[in-house]
Amino acid sequence: MPTHHCLLVRDGTFAAVGEGGDITGERGVAPDGLFARDARHLSRWQLTIDGVAPTVLVATPTGPTGETPARASAVLTQPAGRSDVPGITLFREQTVAQGELVDEIRVEGNGARPVSVLLALTVDADFADQFELRDDHRWYQKPHAVRTRKRRPDGVEFGYLRQQWHSRTVVAADPAPDAVEETGSGARRLCWRIELPPHGGTTLRLTVTAFPHGVPVPLTAPPPVPAAPEPAAYGGGELGRACAQGAADLEALRMPALGPDAEQLRVPAAGVPWFLTLLGRHALLTSLLTLDSHPDMGRDTLLALAATQAVDAEPERIAQPGKIVHEVRNGELAYFRQVPYGRYYGSVDATPLFLLLLGAHAERTGDDKLAHRLERAARAAVSWMFDHAGLGDHGYLRYRADEGGLANQSWKDSPDAICFPDGEPARGTIVAAAPQGYAYAALVRTAELARDVWADAAWATRLSEAAEALRERFLRDFWLPEERFPALALDGEGRQVGTLGSDAGHLLWTGVLEGERADAVAERLLSPAFFSGWGIRTVAAGQDAYHPLAYHRGAVWPHDSAIAALGLARAGHHERAATLTDGLLALAAAHGYRMPEVITGYGREDHPVPVPYPHACSPQSWAAAAPLALRRCRSARPDATAEGD
Structure with a gap:
């Protein structure tokens, strides 16, 4: 994996995210996404502030993955010129365990004035098989395969159906998004209008849960075992x-x-x-x-x-x-x-x-x-x-x-x-x-x-x-x-x-x-x-x-x-x-x-x-x-x- 990807690995699930915690849907030798049971259950996860990608101040690490659960953090802010002062800073922490990716985004105002920003997260799930992603030279036929996207009160649900094969990915947000928009690519954009008082802050918690085929509930947690030696x-x-x-x-x-x-x-x-x-x-x-x-x-x-x-x-x-x-x-x-x-x-x-x-x-x-x-x-x-x-x-x-x-x-x-x-x-x-x-x-x-x-x-x-x-x-x-x-x-x-x-x-x-x-x-x-x-x-x-x-x-x-x-x-x-x-x-x-x-x-x-x-x-x-x-x-x-x- 290239160094610009951070790998979060736990319990048969892994996420590969970029330096600021985003997922772009890459293919080939270094695909990013959330993966469970040989399928990519999240292929887009891109954050914007007022329609623009944030600046990464502290990138996600690429070091040890043995924590419980796997964890990474990043610090982001609004893009700004040399003479501008960003109004907000985002402290992002992501964890992976048991078929889930949890993304907590703490939004903090930096000044003595109220701040109003539009946070948006573009999300999608392509359910690509890992063999598709690793093989650039072969096209796999998928007759009658159907992808679905359904609005939920707290987010969105993505589905994939091919004959008796059925997989789902559920994205739930707390607080619920103010709006869920369609994009031209078929992805969904979750939007929040954030109003912060002077030096105020708030937290968004997003949970992505994979429901692979044959697993009707989230992936079963393994039995407890003795802790690894210090x-x-x-x-x-x-x-x-x-x-x-x-x-x-x-x-x-x-x-x-x-x-x-x-x-x-x-x-x-x-x-x-x-x-x-x-x-x-x-x-x-x-x-x-x-x-x-x-x-x-x-x-x-x-x-x-x-x-x-x-x-x-x-x-x-x-x-x-x-x-x-x-x-x-x-x-x-x-x-x-x-x-x-x-x-x-x-x-x-x-x-x-x-x-x-x-x-x-x-x-x-x-x-x-x-x-x-x-x-x-x-x-x-x-x-x-x-x-x-x-x-x-x-x-x-x-x-x-x-x-x-x-x-x-x-x-x-x-x-x-x-x-x-x-x-x-x-x-x-x-x-x-x-x-x-x-x-x-x-x-x-x-x-x-x-x-x-x-x-x-x-x-x-x-x-x-x-x-x-x-x-x-x-x-x-x-x-x-x-x-x-x-x-x-x-x-x-x-x-x-x-x-x-x-x-x-x-x-x-x-x-x-x-x-x-x-x-x-x-x-x-x-x-x-x-x-x-x-x-x-x-x-x-x-x-x-x-x-x-x-x-x-x-x-x-x-x-x-x-x-x-x-x-x-x-x-x-x-x-x-x-x-x-x-x-x-x-x-x-x-x-x-x-x-x-x-x-x-x-x-x-x-x-x-x-x-x-x-x-x-x-x-x-x-x-x-x-x-x-x-x-x-x-x-x-x-x-x-x-x-x-």
Whole structure:
């Protein structure tokens, strides 16, 4: 998001407003508005004083979003020349929570004479689907769609109807507007004639409530949870500040979800503005990275994903029995299947990550109740890996690009992400490296649960043997002897895709690589080709495939680097883990201690300030989780001092 937008995020709702609190109806890479359940419920919110836009004296902030509720303020006044004195000042405070935007405008007279002004607010709701707003190259047909605008005693109500799809936005004002006017664009203008005595003041309170389709009342408030730890709980220094900001961002990004028995949960949404929704891989990795400090988030993530686990084969959704969902969308285009993401299962790695988190959660909490409750889901997930994903017949988890969905289905899911060193895309059925590491760790963890929790020793033995067999196959088929590094993938013909990529850090983390191979990978990951000074490049520089502005072929992702740091520490390379951690913390400090989702691959020696990646989400959940995971690297060092150093 550009810096001129302030983001207010809470409970699955967010507002993007301009520097004075206005909304203009922008589209493209940086849309503004009020958003709930994948739709824009407010597309115009523009204030004027006597027909003119006010002057911004203090702009809305663009800093932390972890407050409860999300809040921003601005100070505005009448436009005036150098010799004029504005008659009034407006103090504007906006909050977002539970499907609502509240805008309180305090109007204060500045002089010893009475003041009379006309305040007007132009409002509209276009109910645009987020996929419309993010895609400038495709026009989505909406047959028989109707938009309505209806006057209310205290404001106006906007409606949208397409067949059985019905959404509303209600704007209520206190005091009620003196007039509601139509504009040429179809928007409505709410008008107040404000009469102030000398040095007098008054307050307008406007409440915008979203009523998305399928939610007949305002969005349900999530159940209460323990308050997020205070910043002091994370200690001082760059690590403490980055952890405090990450925890605040994660709290802001948690959104309502339902469990297997329709219980209310709070799960981490992936990121703002495009992914304020449940994405399986993102929620699972975020929960794994924060398991020490937020075990409740891991619990809720597992239950929400168990509730959406596939039961039947649905080719149009890329679903097979036991598979964990990749993306859940609630918008109009998903409802009418104009995009495939209503419940979309195009991920090869969410299912093993589900098993990995279930086992790690039981170990971390010492509580096996959740593992008992989700035993059936776990067994179905294991069956999916063997019976549908290729582990049984072909020895690896595999995927093919699906029409209308994702070309790649590991975490590097952009179309050109899995490519040969010359940049040529891998084709056919793909076996990506990182998911094999997740599958290995998932089998190991599930074997532990089978033995220690479910009392199924025979199954535990089979899973352990399958894990070791997978590891042996992987080392045979993926290892590049000349490079002393694993291949990025195998293509449809079984050829090694010999690009050197950051997935190797995930393989260290999951334990597939050990001994001399782990040592070789650790050395390479901290080489100048990989380590930019801020983090690990997704593809090592020096290969034709490398591009510093490519999403998964050269850019630096903090969560990816944090996983690599954990892997380095696991392999005993604590000094290298510390070097990587220091680079990531310097990156966080350069962004006000909010870890960015992704930056470009330009090196720190050439560019002493991190070069941003265009269109990155902020805040973003697994980026917010990264500092919390780095605490493990600091505490794991043999010479570790206080975690806040």
